[in-house]
Amino acid sequence: MNIMTDAVWKFKVVPKERFDDEAARLAIRQLQRKPASVVGLATGDTTNGMHRTLAEKIVQEKIDVSCVSVCNLDEAAGLPDDHPARGISRLKRMLYDPIALKPEQIVCFRGQPDDLEAECRAFEAALARRGGIDLQFVGIGLNGHIAFCEPGMPFHAGCCAVELNAGQREEMRRKFQYASLDDVPTRAMTMGIKSIMHASRVVLLAKGSHKAGIVRAALTGPVTPELPASVLQLHPRLTVLLDDEAAAGMAESK
Numbered sequence: 615m616n617i618m619t620d621a622v623w624k625f626k627v628v629p630k631e632r633f634d635d636e637a638a639r640l641a642i643r644q645l646q647r648k649p650a651s652v653v654g655l656a657t658g659d660t661t662n663g664m665h666r667t668l669a670e671k672i673v674q675e676k677i678d679v680s681c682v683s684v685c686n687l688d689e690a691a692g693l694p695d696d697h698p699a700r701g702i703s704r705l706k707r708m709l710y711d712p713i714a715l716k717p718e719q720i721v722c723f724r725g726q727p728d729d730l731e732a733e734c735r736a737f738e739a740a741l742a743r744r745g746g747i748d749l750q751f752v753g754i755g756l757n758g759h760i761a762f763c764e765p766g767m768p769f770h771a772g773c774c775a776v777e778l779n780a781g782q783r784e785e786m787r788r789k790f791q792y793a794s795l796d797d798v799p800t801r802a803m804t805m806g807i808k809s810i811m812h813a814s815r816v817v818l819l820a821k822g823s824h825k826a827g828i829v830r831a832a833l834t835g836p837v838t839p840e841l842p843a844s845v846l847q848l849h850p851r852l853t854v855l856l857d858d859e860a861a862a863g864m865a866e867s868k
């Protein structure tokens with residue numbers, strides 16, 4: 615189903631058992647088309663299974679990843695480099711280590727830089743040296759955020775440091791089982807909306823019935839900074855991959 619008249623949109627709904635496989639397949643196709651691709655990855659419940667599946671497929675199918683570069687969308691600040699709550703730690707465990715990526719193939723924010731804004735400039739420069747992102751995967755939060763771009767962040771924002779709000783910190787406390795909210799980082803570094811929109815191709819991933827309402831609002835409602843993911847409607851090469859539960863709201867909007 616194409617939900618916009620612009621034919622470059624791809625929209626696919628799969629049963630939830632096939633979601634991780636389909637998402638991983640999108641990355642594999644990119645690597646087959648262009649082995650020196652720069653692929654941007656999001657962390658979270660939506661993408662954990664995809665990353666594990668992608669690692670398995672790369673190993674089983676002997677996909678050459680020697681020229682690929684990867685980057686992650688965002689990172690909490692103030693955590694030691696090997697802290698388990700860091701996006702890079704999780705990506706290393708699920709994907710980068712199993713496929714033996716070398717450190718020079720990985721663009722990431724360091725955990726404890728002295729100057730977060732300078733770290734963001736360095737991150738952007740590292741991506742620019744690689745020619746920019748070919749394929750960027752993004753998840754969507756229940757309030758429509760993508761990366762750490764919360765409602766209200768201007769669309770022209772590049773990679774930047776952000777303060778984490780109470781809701782984001784509480785979610786991190788829950789997900790990473792921090793003993794106390796006081797231990798949860800208060801700041802993060804994130805690709806901005808502009809950086810995400812500069813990727814040659816963006817894949818929006820969502821699974822689960824809890825995402826159905828926000829997916830529908832993001833893809834069929836007004837494009838507004840109050841719902842950051844709505845900006846993806848303006849991306850010329852957007853692929854939307856949903857499981858049948860996350861797509862439930864789209865069927866209602868037909």
Ligand code: F6R
Binds near residue numbers: 657661687688760
């Ligand atoms: C994380 C990221 C976040 C998540 C979003 C959805 O790198 O970019 O925006 O994609 O919060 O998270 P899950 O997948 O846990 O529902």
